[in-house]
Structures are given as structure tokens and as C-alpha cells.
Amino acid sequence: MTDTLIVAVDGPAGSGKSSVSKQVARTLDFGYLDTGAAYRALAWHVLDRGADTADTAAVLVAADDFDYAISLDPDDHWVRVGQTDVTTAIREPRVAGAVSAVARVPEVRALLTDLFRQLAAASDRDGVVIEGRDITTVVAPDAPVRILLTAAPEVRAARRSAEVTTQDAATVAAALHRRDASDAQVVDFLTAAPGVVVVDSTERDFAQTVDAVLDVIRTGTGETDGR
Numbered sequence: 723m724t725d726t727l728i729v730a731v732d733g734p735a736g737s738g739k740s741s742v743s744k745q746v747a748r749t750l751d752f753g754y755l756d757t758g759a760a761y762r763a764l765a766w767h768v769l770d771r772g773a774d775t776a777d778t779a780a781v782l783v784a785a786d787d788f789d790y791a792i793s794l795d796p797d798d799h800w801v802r803v804g805q806t807d808v809t810t811a812i813r814e815p816r817v818a819g820a821v822s823a824v825a826r827v828p829e830v831r832a833l834l835t836d837l838f839r840q841l842a843a844a845s846d847r848d849g850v851v852i853e854g855r856d857i858t859t860v861v862a863p864d865a866p867v868r869i870l871l872t873a874a875p876e877v878r879a880a881r882r883s884a885e886v887t888t889q890d891a892a893t894v895a896a897a898l899h900r901r902d903a904s905d906a907q908v909v910d911f912l913t914a915a916p917g918v919v920v921v922d923s924t925e926r927d928f929a930q931t932v933d934a935v936l937d938v939i940r941t942g943t944g945e946t947d948g949r
């Protein structure tokens with residue numbers, strides 16, 4: 723992936739991947755690539771056509787006609803499908819509930835993996851923080867910095883329910899755990915692959931978690947490495 727320094731960050735839903743990676747990118751003047759946004763945008767695209775994301779054939783047809791664009795600027799984050807700005811729409815519970823079905827299609831994963839590598843390589847910044855589920859293992863397994871960002875399930879659910887005002891806490895927690903269980907059948911983002919450094923944010927606040935990630939980038943080490 724050219725000379726751009728890649729920082730690969732994986733982790734389960736609500737572990738803080740997006741918010742922490744974005745802040746780390748800002749601090750270092752790096753690009754920030756949210757890969758989950760592409761899976762979400764494709765799920766949105768399938769739903770927008772009135773199709774069902776469980777229908778693999780319909781997902782493949784939609785993927786063939788997926789005009790996707792994303793900003794890698796951590797201070798100006800947007801996501802588009804064609805002319806439509808879907809930055810907010812892809813965060814809706816109906817999209818979150820449909821995205822895992824899209825992410826389990828091998829052709830979709832291959833297409834998006836290729837896209838992520840191209841987007842990172844085209845960045846004009848010195849580095850790019852790429853976050854998702856399979857960045858440390860599939861998208862950028864050779865990245866010089868690879869981190870698994872974790873937090874206890876109940877802490878992740880509490881953080882997510884603090885954000886979502888349209889659903890009660892139990893509903894939000896159930897949806898988050900359902901999505902993790904479904905995603906974990908496709909990619910292992912709960913255990914660190916060899917050489918991947920674990921940052922556990924359970925007992926850290928946001929600023930402390932950002933600092934812990936910055937420390938890993940600067941020193942190359944953390945509290946635990948995958949073996």
C-alpha cells in the first residue's frame with residue numbers, strides 16, 4: 723500500500739473504533755477510513771431498491787451498481803451513494819440491522835477490500851487509520867501498526883445506548899450483541915491475531931483510550947499482543 727503509514731484498528735461494535743480512530747487521525751494529521759461505512763452504505767443501497775439484504779442475488783446486483791464515495795478527512799466526514807449523502811442514514815437501526823447479511827457475502831468482501839486498499843493508497847497524507855473488523859487480518863495484514871480495540875460487552879452496550887435516543891437501552895444492547903454474533907461468524911474480531919496489540923478501553927475514558935492508541939503507534943507495543 724504505497725508509502726502511506728497504515729494504522730489498522732479492529733474491534734467489536736461499540737468498542738470505540740470510529741470515534742477513537744478519527745481522533746487519532748486528527749492528532750497525527752492522518753487520513754481516517756471507516757470501512758464499516760461501506761458495508762452500511764451497500765446495505766442502505768439494497769434497502770433503497772426495495773430489496774432484502776438476506777437475498778444474496780439482490781445484494782450482488784446492487785453491488786454491481788454501487789457508486790460509493792467516502793471522505794478520508796477526519797474533520798469532514800461524509801459518505802455518498804451516487805448523488806445521495808447517506809452519512810446519517812447509514813447509522814439508522816434499520817441499516818445496522820441489515821448490514822451483517824451484506825457483510826457475509828464473499829464477493830462483497832472481496833470488492834470492498836480492494837476498494838479500501840485503493841482509497842488508502844490514494845491518500846495524500848503521511849498515514850491513514852483504517853478501522854473495521856478484518857483490517858488487521860485481511861485488508862492490511864502487513865500494516866506496521868495493528869490494534870484490536872476492545873471493551874467489555876456491557877460497557878459497549880451502555881456507550882451505544884447513550885447515543886441512541888429512539889430505542890430503549892435493552893433494545894439497543896440486544897441489537898449490538900446480535901450484530902456482533904452474526905459478524906463473528908464471518909470474521910474473528912474478538913481475539914487478536916499474532917502481532918496485533920490489544921487496547922482495552924473498558925476502564926479508560928475516551929481521552930485515555932486515544933492516548934493508549936497513540937502510544938502503540940509511537941512505541942509499537944501495548945499491554946497485550948496476540949500470539
Ligand SMILES: Nc1ncnc2c1ncn2[C@@H]1O[C@H](COP(=O)(O)OP(=O)(O)OP(=O)(O)O)[C@@H](O)[C@H]1O
Pocket residue numbers: 733734735736737738739740741742758881882885923926927928929931
Ligand atoms: N473509551 C471510551 N470511553 C467512553 N466512551 C467512549 C470510549 N470510546 C468510545 N466511546 C463512545 O462510545 C460510543 C461508541 O463508539 P464508536 O461509535 O466509536 O464505536 P465503534 O466501535 O465504531 O462502533 P460500531 O462498530 O458500532 O460503529 C461513542 O459514543 C463514543 O464516543
Ligand SMILES: Nc1ccn([C@@H]2O[C@H](COP(=O)(O)O)[C@@H](O)[C@H]2O)c(=O)n1
Pocket residue numbers: 735757758759761762821822825853854855856857901905909
Ligand atoms: N471491516 C469491516 C467493517 C465492517 N463490517 C461490517 O459492517 C458493519 C458495520 O460496521 P461498523 O464498524 O460501522 O459498525 C459490521 O457490523 C459488519 O457487518 C465488516 O464486515 N468488515
